[in-house]
Amino acid sequence: MDPVVVALAKAAGLEKALAEFPDDVAVAAAQAMNNAGVVHMPSDPAAEPWPPMRAGLGL
Structure with missing residues (x-):
């Protein structure tokens, strides 16, 4: 290995x-x-790639 x-x-x-x-x-x-190239770094370091995970939002 x-x-x-x-x-x-x-x-x-x-x-x-x-x-x-x-x-x-x-x-x-x-x-x-093999999948490392698919993940893109955000241009803004403070940007989240998904919405914030908070209870109650969007429910």
Whole structure:
């Protein structure tokens, strides 16, 4: 497995998943890396990509 993926999984606290399901961790990492280009950073850092999550709004 890619050492970067192992390091990221450990940094995320996924040691148990890495030990028990290394194939699943590798597939999830590959899927995340393949979709990273789809996520666009907002031009305004204060902008939220979705409406604020407050109870009662829009209900």
